[in-house]
Amino acid sequence: MAVSMRDLDPAFQGAGQKAGTEIWRIENFRPVPVTKSSHGKFFTGDSYTTALKSGALRHDIHYWLGKDTSQDEAGAAAVKTVELDAALGGRAVQYREIQGHETEKFLSYFKPCIIPQEGGVASGFKHVQEEEHKIRLFVCRGKHVVHVPFARSSLNHDDIFILDTKSKIFQFNGSNSSIQERAKTLEVVQYIKDTYHDGKCEVAAIEDGKLMADADTGEFWGFFGGFAPLPRKTASDEDKPVGSYPAKLLSVEKGQAKPVETDSLTRELLDTNKCYVLDCGFEVFVWMGRNTSLDERKSASGAAEELIRGSDRPKSQIIRIIEGFETVLFKSKFEFWPQTTNVAVTEDGRSKVAALLRRQGLNVKGLAKAAPVKEEPQPYIDCTGNLQKKRYLMVVRLKIYCHSKLSKS
Template sequence: MPVANKDLDSAFQSAGTNPGLEIWCIENQQLVPVSKSSHGRFYTGSAYIVLNAVFPKIGTPQYDIHYWLGNETKKVDSALASEKALELDAALGSCSVQYREIQGHESQKFLSYFKPCIIPVAGVFTSKQGSLNGEYQVRMYTCKGEYVVHVKEVPFLRSSLNHEDVFILDTASKIFLFSGCNSTIQERAKGLEVVQYIKDNKHGGKCEVATIEDGKFVGDSDVGEFWSLFGGYAPIPRDPHSAQESVAPSVKLFWINLQGKLCETGSEPFSKEMLETDKCYMLDCDSEIFVWMGRQTLLTERRTATKAIEEFVRNEGRSNKTHLTFLSEGLESPIFRSYFSNWPKTAEPRLYEEGKEKVAAIFKHQGYDVKELPEEDNEPSIDCSGKIKVWQVDGDELSLLSVAELTRLYSGDSYVVQYTFPGNGRDDTLFYAWLGSKSVTEDKTAAISHMNIMADSARNNPVVAQIHESKEPVQFFSILQRLIIFKGGNSSRYKKFIEEEGTTDETYNETQVALFRVQGTSPDNMQAIQVDQVSTSLNSSYCYILQTEASIFTWIGNLSSAPDHNLLDRMVELLNPKWLPVSVREGNESDAFWDALGGKAEYAKGKEIQGYADDPHLFALKVNGGKKNIPLRKIICFSLGLELSWMK
């Protein structure tokens, strides 16, 4: 679940609120923000956190988190960087993609943020960098890559040069660009961009630039000056390894069992049938390792597989150049598929597609003309990428929830939700009064009153609606996207009511037993609803999360689907990214599972059919006498639970 403000590193308090790059560096075991003027300058002895936020016009914000480790970074800083990346991900709602970047082997996505390149700097980052005085230190770099450039410092020696790459020699008064005779035009063009970058950032734009062609030794003063820095001209030897025929590495396929042990399975040629949908596999191609995760594998199995691969790479002494790629079933890359002799060239049809074709064939055989109806438009009726504010109601007081808390509601409380989104030429606004099922009447009334006051003060004629817990419209879920509803409440009136009634306060506590039903249609529309922690709350159509004092269980109903299992994994991460749940499939529960629910009992095992909301009705109202200027939105009564649109 999102990290509470009190547990979140102060450096991350406003992270992800604006599009673009944000960078932090670890200094003395603390996160320090890196100014924009220093973006792209990475010290080889430091570890960095880089956040890239993209706010598309339609859809939710997209976050990529990278933690960059210099070659001389201390182990304690490397470990802290991975922890802080996980903490930042949790603060953003566990919806980012994380990457581990090693100096000299960065991903293309990471390098694309910094134009034209990054040039690692020797030393350790300090937030109080002083001016460097003294003799200018000559440095030489190699540039590789036609689209994004890998820049690496190499020893200032003639032996560092070769015919394949582009080199930059940076001196106090002049920058030399040396182009190997076998380098491409694109690499040379990128090299010129790097030269200009060094000129602007290290020389203040005031130095000369010279280009040196490999093999063209003429009486040019720049060429003579370049070679004089190496003690005079001498031919560059051919790489003896380039003429050798490369030997194709042996490829091995391993099954990763539940204990994390690698078991070699089969031999070349490999076939797709070797990959079972409820298992994880490793395809070892020497310089590249693929990890394939079946669609039916669970979160715990994937975590075990990931740890097993990391230990394998470390124990085998593989270099940092070994590229790790994690693939899910159905998202295999062409390179991965090429290692399997019989991989289908087209995607396998889904079951409902096969059934649809069979039914159509039956009707055609009986002489009926069959035409396919167009797909139903499932797009939400409004833009769901707007801005959300949520206030908790406590009598006459409103408390604005933080970004990390606004999707965590309590059944004993009532809330006011303001949603602003782009409309036709201006911003439109929705106001919801969300009324918890256990909220006291006074708080419900106050929530409606506060909502109306806010709507009256708005200038764009907003829409208002009351929503009761468990009767939420689809649109409400689409706006909040990831919603958790806990038992109990924090309102003082709710606490007073519990005390006067002498009943037990059920307010959620991380140290006590709790059961959550997971539901939804996609990662952008999913909910975890806390239900009574008894066996009768289970239903074979759903997945559940059971939290006990000793462990965490994920329960998978026999009638749930693969998309449900995906939502289950995501919701576990959202509730608490540090949880390591024990996966339980219906029918294979342990005694500890049933004991936590107070014993085994009968529960619903039939397929649950979702009910449909009645069609909305439009009423015409005629006001005779009385107050003439009554806002129309105060006259219209919305049928609770229906998805609503508003006619201006």
């Protein structure tokens, strides 16, 4: 795909040239850079496109949608993410992140968590000032920290909760919670103390089921009108197991997704000149052929968004993939996928990559005339990145290929 920078948003010019995280907030449908001091601070009324550079050649990009963001702003974030991918070389895997239902991969970039604040630019809200402290109740489930209604009915015996008040932070440990969960929540408590209280408030641990007559326990239950037995936790839609969903392949033409009639999913069904949507229920993949235009890729992304809106699946994940850079998870959805696939790399593309590597001080001799890159299957790596030997804190992650490997390709 040949793309001119004139086709891309000016905000993305120079993106990815320096190591580190880059984040843009969507304001009036345009990406506006977020200062480094505000990285990790998200607002519920906003949408963001995030990126990070730590090497060369391969990326992950995430666009995050707050629960109060408008549909138009969310659509703008999706489109701008496609443009950002083009600006970075067109090889990225792109993830749609919904507030409260973020992927483990995305959450692993922000330590120990993200806690979105009320407000936003796109919605016309005013960002909440730090001095306007309101009592907040959070439930902690692994890396997910979710703001829940400040009410006794939100509490249960299975989870761990954080009650954030002006002068004290309470950690309520459900009687059925594990030691590991409690230790993780303590990190979040410390983060809230440092971020929202300048490290100057008290911290208290409240044990569920232990009716000790101490001041902290009495103070905690006082915020809820006094102690009373907690109700049993009711199963929500999030707790219900996801049933099997037969994968459906759709071809996207002129913004319309049409089913592909087939008895089995194979690699041969994917045409390099087209874009496709693979609907797997909770996961919706957008596969973009290398010969497709920027507009066609934007159109395919819009078709995927429309698909989940029309089927009332707002929490489904959308993962966008470029031909030749498919993930192991995507390949696993097919009954047959070749062990080795040739990824066509144009001479123009090689020269651009070579120039990028030279700026980073790497030896690129022989790269410009290298043979097509062969992408071998890789062992499965989960969303947390725990199986990787090296782990980078980023929102777009690039894998570094040294000269010795490039010369063999």
